[in-house]
Amino acid sequence: MIRVAIIGSGNVAYHLAKCLHGKQQVSVESIWVRNPEKEVLFNTYTYRICNDIHALPDADIYVLAVSDSSIASVCAQLPFKDKLVIHTSGATNIDAICTKQRGGVFYPLQSFSIGRVIDYNKITVLLETVNESDKPILEKLASAFSNRFAWVSSEERVKYHLAATLVNNFSNHFYTLSELFLHKNNLRFDLLKPLILETAEKVQHLSPKMAQTGPAKRLDLPTLERHLSLIEDVDLRHLYEIMTMSIRKIHDDLNREKNGHR
């Protein structure tokens, strides 16, 4: 049984606490919650809530589920140097764990929101350790959380984090811009929801390059011009033009490749 202490009370801490609850291989011994208002998030579970970081009970793994910018400073407050301390950040190097001798990373490649129900088994967890000898225990923690994990270096992990930003933050931003545009025109965003879902489902089985459709890909100039004439917002129009050029470029490259291989 791996004894875990969770340090933090944000989205990742919440989902870790929720997912690991009642698991056979892992026991969450305590959660460090700096802000007492957040304690309510963990009331469902009989975890020991700890407000004083120096009073954290003994554990095998200390999970720093705090903001990227707090990792080093919270780590420095930990009252020991010989325990395995891991952070959960995609963009932060493993050496932010100041103990260094026994540092690790447990980065779930997912966008978490408190309260949202998630199938944890579908999340890929990216793992890293400073010491080879800490791999088995981290792998056990990962297995208790999800079916899918992969060992990657800090350099690789930040690249996954960047790619995740493109597919999550940037796609979601187009949902937002679309909602704002429709509402401004007194139209309904909910009509688009099945399309949003199908767009994501399609690339579970098909390469996104092959799944692409639309006026930019087929260089449908009348439609592109009609769309641009409908966008009043200068920034959105600029974004539309740049996205269209980028789609054209990728598909021109693809066509050239195809022709070259013939």
Added chain:
Amino acid sequence: MIRVAIIGSGNVAYHLAKCLHGKQQVSVESIWVRNPEKEVLFNTYTYRICNDIHALPDADIYVLAVSDSSIASVCAQLPFKDKLVIHTSGATNIDAICTKQRGGVFYPLQSFSIGRVIDYNKITVLLETVNESDKPILEKLASAFSNRFAWVSSEERVKYHLAATLVNNFSNHFYTLSELFLHKNNLRFDLLKPLILETAEKVQHLSPKMAQTGPAKRLDLPTLERHLSLIEDVDLRHLYEIMTMSIRKIHDDLNREKNGHR
């Protein structure tokens, strides 16, 4: 029983033929397939395949499922003026139907690919007719296709088409850019697939503005700079910067609104 003739053999024609097959309210009488190579797509069904547009058998609705730029010219070839002719385009005005007297539109708000299995009941169909008296028959056709339809004008429909371009084409393009970036770095795109799906699922229940996370939203400058330093492609770097500024702008506006309401 509504007798339907489908004119075209592309993605929309394929899915219409597939979905309407065996429906009680609707009978597909024939399909006009210009390119004989495409006939194989419809072999599963015992539809009458017709290569000569002048030999189309009698029907109650003629569905022009052809490319936007062919609607007017194919319509002009139809050997009658008194039948209900509808097109399936999001960006094309209803007046592209040259009969005018009995024109209509049946635009499924979805991105179709041949061979892909889709739950048609989840697709919103946007409907329009020139004549009020053609509404009931078009509504019957829509009901045979999906549970969800809405009556919108040509001006409204092209705005939905634009919004659909943002959430489908542009989101999918970020999946493509992400795949290209990861492959260039010898990393695995498949690890991102659960995140892509969750991003789309989240906004089925939550406004995308509220679902937004990431370094741009929280103005996490070290991560933004680290990401930019990893992108070798000039166009992708430019796109990353513009998307980041756009996310910042929307969320600054939101914060100002929140503060203004206090």
